Amino acid sequence: MPSLYQQIQAGKLWDFHGGVHPPTRKAQTAQKPIAVLPLPDRLYIPLRQHIGVAGNVLVSIGQRVLKGQALTSADNSMAVPVHAPTSGTIVTVGDHTSAHPSALPENTITLAPDGLDEWREQYPLNLATSDNSSLLERIQLSGIAGMGGAGFPAHLKAGLTQPVDYLIINAVECEPYISADDALIQEGAITIVKGIDILCKLLSPKAVLIGIEDDKPAASAALKAACSQREHYYVRDLPTKYPSGGEKQLIQLLTNKEVPAGRRPIDIGIVMLNVGTAFAIAQAVLDDHPLLSRVVTVTGETLSQPQNVLALIGTPVSDLLNFCGYQHKQPYKVIMGGPMMGFTLPDLTVPITKTTNCILAPSKHELPPAAEEQDCIRCSACADVCPASLLPQQLLWYSKAKDPVKLDEYNLFDCIECGACAYVCPSEIPLVQYYRVAKAEIREQQRESVKAEQAKARFEARNARLEREKQQRMARNQRLAQAREQAQQTGSNSNAVAEALARIKAKQTEQNSVPADREQVLAERAAKKQQARAYQAEKAASEPHAESEPAPVAQDEARQEQPAADEPASAKSAAVAAAIARAKARKAAQLQAEQQDKVVEAEQTKQPEATEPASEQATTDPRKAAIAAAIARAKAKKQADSEKP
Ligand code: SF4
Ligand code: SF4
Numbered sequence: 001m002p003s004l005y006q007q008i009q010a011g012k013l014w015d016f017h018g019g020v021h022p023p024t025r026k027a028q029t030a031q032k033p034i035a036v037l038p039l040p041d042r043l044y045i046p047l048r049q050h051i052g053v054a055g056n057v058l059v060s061i062g063q064r065v066l067k068g069q070a071l072t073s074a075d076n077s078m079a080v081p082v083h084a085p086t087s088g089t090i091v092t093v094g095d096h097t098s099a100h101p102s103a104l105p106e107n108t109i110t111l112a113p114d115g116l117d118e119w120r121e122q123y124p125l126n127l128a129t130s131d132n133s134s135l136l137e138r139i140q141l142s143g144i145a146g147m148g149g150a151g152f153p154a155h156l157k158a159g160l161t162q163p164v165d166y167l168i169i170n171a172v173e174c175e176p177y178i179s180a181d182d183a184l185i186q187e188g189a190i191t192i193v194k195g196i197d198i199l200c201k202l203l204s205p206k207a208v209l210i211g212i213e214d215d216k217p218a219a220s221a222a223l224k225a226a227c228s229q230r231e232h233y234y235v236r237d238l239p240t241k242y243p244s245g246g247e248k249q250l251i252q253l254l255t256n257k258e259v260p261a262g263r264r265p266i267d268i269g270i271v272m273l274n275v276g277t278a279f280a281i282a283q284a285v286l287d288d289h290p291l292l293s294r295v296v297t298v299t300g301e302t303l304s305q306p307q308n309v310l311a312l313i314g315t316p317v318s319d320l321l322n323f324c325g326y327q328h329k330q331p332y333k334v335i336m337g338g339p340m341m342g343f344t345l346p347d348l349t350v351p352i353t354k355t356t357n358c359i360l361a362p363s364k365h366e367l368p369p370a371a372e373e374q375d376c377i378r379c380s381a382c383a384d385v386c387p388a389s390l391l392p393q394q395l396l397w398y399s400k401a402k403d404p405v406k407l408d409e410y411n412l413f414d415c416i417e418c419g420a421c422a423y424v425c426p427s428e429i430p431l432v433q434y435y436r437v438a439k440a441e442i443r444e445q446q447r448e449s450v451k452a453e454q455a456k457a458r459f460e461a462r463n464a465r466l467e468r469e470k471q472q473r474m475a476r477n478q479r480l481a482q483a484r485e486q487a488q489q490t491g492s493n494s495n496a497v498a499e500a501l502a503r504i505k506a507k508q509t510e511q512n513s514v515p516a517d518r519e520q521v522l523a524e525r526a527a528k529k530q531q532a533r534a535y536q537a538e539k540a541a542s543e544p545h546a547e548s549e550p551a552p553v554a555q556d557e558a559r560q561e562q563p564a565a566d567e568p569a570s571a572k573s574a575a576v577a578a579a580i581a582r583a584k585a586r587k588a589a590q591l592q593a594e595q596q597d598k599v600v601e602a603e604q605t606k607q608p609e610a611t612e613p614a615s616e617q618a619t620t621d622p623r624k625a626a627i628a629a630a631i632a633r634a635k636a637k638k639q640a641d642s643e644k645p
Contacts, residue, residue, distance in 0.1 A: 148274030
């Protein structure tokens with residue numbers, strides 16, 4: 001039995017499940033030459049036109065740029081730059097309606113062309129002398145993303161390091177109306193094959209398989225002629241069936257291989273690129289011509305001149321429509337993409353991007369509005385045509401129920417949104433719309449889940465760090481304690497003990513060495529006490545009745561004597577006590593003298609006859625004078641009492 005490769009070489013083709021045969025309606029554009037659109041007044045260049053991240057903006061408002069100049073950087077592998085499609089001035093950098101079903105605004109550079117179409121300097125590469133890294137760098141810096149609709153960065157596919165059996169070039173273009181690739185192949189087959197040569201240098205495949213539908217005989221012939229000198233380049237004419245251009249479907253058609261769910265073609269040794277991408281790679285490498293424009297099919301019954309147009313990236317859809325004779329009398333919907341997978345535009349200022357292959361402006365007769373949706377009748381027509389062998393009615397049911405588990409179980413993400421199921425549905429159910437919404441919700445849930453997981457991981461990492469630090473502290477303290485204990489045991493700590501003892505001794509010495517002042521104060525206090533006692537004795541001798549009442553000074557001395565004898569009061573407190581005692585003694589003596597003066601004065605007032613002797617006594621002894629005065633007062637009182645009636 002021949003091997004797979006032998007079967008492929010022999011021209012064998014296979015088939016995939018399902019598919020539909022809608023009217024192709026390509027004839028009105030496919031046979032016309034590609035027209036070149038005049039420079040528009042404004043170009044709206046979205047920063048991100050691919051799967052990945054946008055590069056940083058390299059230009060500023062008011063800056064003049066040259067044709068081919070990079071407007072954004074390619075500072076990581078998932079960034080693909082955008083370029084100035086012509087020379088002109090940067091007008092704004094900000095939001096503009098996106099070329100997306102959501103029509104959400106996205107960051108966009110607006111360029112005002114100056115009409116000069118002035119190029120920057122160009123540096124073509126020599127394929128024979130260029131290494132793979134410089135080729136890949138050129139592909140990335142030229143801003144090339146998959147032009148078949150997915151927009152995957154081309155340098156990532158071309159730079160795969162896994163072994164590649166087959167490089168498949170997708171020239172199928174199976175969706176009705178669209179003939180952009182057909183026209184490009186007819187006019188640029190040689191350049192396309194040069195692009196395939198570059199990809200072969202990078203990927204070293206066993207064979208190149210170029211798939212094209214059999215309704216494009218002119219393009220097929222052009223490709224075969226261009227490949228005639230290449231060994232292992234095989235152009236295969238495929239039966240016209242939608243969606244033969246799907247990645248998995250085309251792989252199955254050409255190799256009979258199936259890409260497992262959730263896996264990539266490279267996992268089975270296959271890399272696939274679009275024919276337009278190969279053309280762009282050749283221009284980038286061999287001419288240093290970045291991706292500045294692309295062929296767009298502008299078609300529909302509302303146009304007087306439907307045709308394929310080479311349009312600059314960023315051209316507003318309205319410019320293309322006007323160029324092709326758009327009839328405004330009965331404005332109807334305008335679709336970006338084909339009738340099966342495209343979406344209705346919110347307004348006509350939306351720009352052409354790197355992945356835009358068709359602008360369809362149909363009449364109501366040509367593409368009637370969708371009829372009202374009916375209930376599913378479970379006819380299974382959708383399952384019969386599904387090229388991914390899914391169960392679209394089950395997916396519809398679980399999409400409405402918002403059941404992500406069941407949707408995953410029924411492989412929602414294997415759906416390529418080809419629209420074949422909706423095309424055959426008798427209930428006019430817009431099945432693909434339901435799937436798109438369900439996918440978006442699940443992706444959002446997954447993003448939230450990832451965020452929650454990351455937050456949880458951060459929290460756990462913090463707790464682990466704190467616990468680790470705590471354990472380290474405890475271990476350190478334990479080590480220090482052990483070291484101290486060991487030092488005490490070995491006597492190495494004796495110095496510290498000796499020092500402590502020395503400090504205690506010094507303190508005691510200081511206390512013992514009482515200053516001479518203190519002894520002096522004590523001596524003074526003793527002398528004063530002696531004086532007080534002498535005075536008290538003298539007083540007692542003169543006043544025998546007063547023995548029971550010690551003088552204030554003596555009382556103070558007695559109060560102070562006990563603590564002075566019991567404890568060594570400080571020198572300062574002793575001096576203060578002595579001063580207080582002296583002050584009290586002075587005050588008592590003064591008070592006593594004043595009392596005696598008052599008594600003498602009273603006696604002199606009441607008994608003039610006794611004044612002289614009393615004065616003499618007072619001058620000699622005040623105490624005796626006071627006694628005499630008291631006696632005199634008693635006598636006077638007695639006499640007064642006896643004279644009373
Ligand atoms: S084709 Fe439409 S009506 Fe029939 S089973 Fe599918 S979803 Fe239901
Ligand atoms: S849109 Fe999805 S479910 Fe419907 S036929 Fe295509 S792949 Fe199948």
